[in-house]
Amino acid sequence: MSPHPPLKDLLEQAAETVPPADVPRDTWQRGRRRHRRSLALRAAAVVGVVALVAATPGLLDRATDRSAPQPAGSGASGPGLPDHLHAVPSHLAARGEDERWGHEEVSDDLAVGRAVAAWVTSAGLPVLVGAADGRYHLLDLPDFLLAGDLAISWFPGDQPPMALSPDGTRLAYAYAWPATDDGTVVPSGIRVLDLETGEVARDLALQGGTGVAVTQVSWSPDGAWLAWTGFETSYWTTTTLNGSRSRAGVAGPDGTRRAVEPGGSTYVDDDGAAIVLDGGSIEVQRSDGTTVARRGAAGTPELTGDGLLSPDGSRLVVGTAAGYDLVAIDLGRDRVETRSGGAQDWSARPLAWVGDAVLVQRTPPASGDEGLLSLVDVTGDAAVRDVGVLDGGESDNPHTGVGPLSVAADLVTEDQPTVTRPAPDWPWDPPSWAVPAAALAAALLLVAALAWAVVRRRRRSAQRPSAT
Template identity: 40%
Template sequence: MSIHDELERIAARAPEVVVPADMWARARRARRRDRLGVVAAVVAVLAVAGTLAWLPTRDGLEPVDGRTLGVPNRLWAVPERMSDRENDDSWMRDEVSSQLDVGTAAAAWTTPGGLPVVVGAADGAYHLLDLPDFGGNNFLLNYGLGGSPVALSPDGLRLAYAYAHFGPDAATEPIPSGVRVLDLEEGSVTDHPILGAEGTAVGTLTWSSDGRWLGWTGERYTSWTESSTGSASPFAGRIDLTTGSVDQMRIGEPSAMTVAIAADGVLSIVGNDRMVRWDGERREARRLRGFWSGRGVVTADGSIAAGIDSELAVQLLDRRLKVSTIDASGELNPVAGGTATVLGITADRLVVRTSTLDSSDGALLLLERDGISATVAAVDADVPDTLTLATDLMTTERPTVDRPEPDWPTDWGRVLTIGGWILVGAAALALLAWTVLLRTRRSPYSSPGARRPVP
């Protein structure tokens, strides 16, 4: 028997295989389902990964030795959403607290939205405070009149702030206003009213190096309500925190002005081409050329130091009214320039905050008169120029301490927004994949046996 005959015999005995007519269509549908499943899985993975990538991480949160008081080696900005307000100007976030006994502080400032921030010296915790009658609580004071200051004492135990009480008689009676001093250990508040006309909106606060005196400047209004003001007259003064006495005097236009107060209570005001020294009774004025602005400090030899606006430099004015300039660029090399602000003195060195005019971080410097400086901390670019420090906590051996990054609550609105856009993108990808598959299915050349015409 030949091989051909044997193959015919085997074929005759083999069972008949019936191929369903729709097998090709079912196979094609199964393949399409597989493709859609792969696309859906990829889109789901991308959506989850993309959303998780935007969630805050908690890396680097380490235990802190609460027995060591110090200034953190990095100061972080507070997210803008923490300063959100209700329609009545009250703070919206639950993290803003009226519990004021937060302990010794290392730093304090107000956000652009007027919210007071206090950084704990023991643990680096960020406290958002609802200070009673704080001027920044009022929308007009914060956004229309340049904001209200807070100032941390050199030892970190007290926080001075400008206050204005808008009660039921605010439209017809003078506004009770002035300076309050908060004891951060006990949570108690002491009033130092500044009397005159319809009230005084304090705009600048500065401490003496020993913490006994407060210097201030402000505007006194001929009329003042919760939502409007009349004409203003500039005033300056000092507060003796030992006796509680408040002294004040009329000054010239407050633009481009540096205010500093010495440990002996002598208030110095530099600006408008003159220098004024005032001890509460005797006033001495002398002509002086030079641009001065912002806060100032009085050194041990009676010199006044203040930063130069829009320059990484510090001006030093000695008792003979001789002006010298000290470079304060430190390790910064900004392309667009920067600004230096003198925050205090420690171990005969100036504590200077430097910031750039771009979005890069600034620094804290310990600056000597010969220009030698040491960078001791980083400062987020978004930390405002209202920053004040407890400079007594900074020493030559340990100017700053390690502290963890603050753990702010998740911004679920932002997460949902980002997640929504990711889902929109995923839906668009799925629709695109479905469209491509439908076009493939409708092609006349997608069935078995179909042949494309040869041109």
């Protein structure tokens, strides 16, 4: 026999000496309630944090380096025109009480580099798209003519007075100093901005009346000359702008400036000859002031006045309000060609010559619908080729879509008319009441959760039996 008792006997003897444990019957229920309370508190905390983060997305946005260029997307090879141009959200173009742009996304740093596309929003905000990276730049152009509500309300044309040079390195735009209440002269004219340095390279001051309001500006095919059209004002204050005397002219790279007998729109070739479109008639005015050609365009569809000279200056294509995509006019002889794109109710604006085709901005009749970038062959029967999409307006504001474009024509080629770029990462802005409302809701949730926990604890303490 073993000298030691079995382990089983020892355990039974030890158990007989231990007093029985008094476990309350509701121990399991109390444990479950405590676990549920813990889960509720955690859920309330998570809800509060999520609400605060959702209400203040700008904190995350400011933590991201949005100054870095956006990477080129697939299919991009060097600088090019994006195959999808995106509308600017209306909240980014809102003005403050001082009539200045209210969002930090709008910048007065004008050294944005080479651009490939430009337009002006319905609120008068200039937008430039980078040629190399497709990044969107919202610019606070100094004294831009359409920067105020008055200018937007009276502006008579569809194409804002702003144009990219063919190589995309310069931007020409109409300017006017702020008007006063007493109707004194408003300094006005055209500025040429160097997009690489952000400095004004040329300032073409225009004088007449109380100021000259420029309604159209365009470049010669080689980017050396500028043409402009506008009118001389008779009264220009902070609340009123009127005038009726038309003005037009051309300006050369050496400082040469020449007045042109005005028409509906004025264009200029590489030799400084002005091509004036007026009511369907074409007049070519040489640099010596003589008229070298006048060709009627009778029987053509209604012309919009948005024209484009061919690189050699021999042809002018003009967009139409409806009926045809383009009207092509041979400036050397009595010949007018029309080229239909099969969209009879769409308006069309020529943007760039691409070989024997023309890149056209096509706008649907319904405001807010998407537009198209299309290549239209003006010499043959090739089918119209769609190469890009333009955003329409927002559902509650259809006029906020991509407006009439100016493009850097040299960057649109036959091999690569458009390229793929990433969509812009627009910062989201909540309504002014959203942040405090969300913070208050989160605070109320936390307070309610804590109060519920305290009440439950007191109830359990009152129901717990006292020790005897």
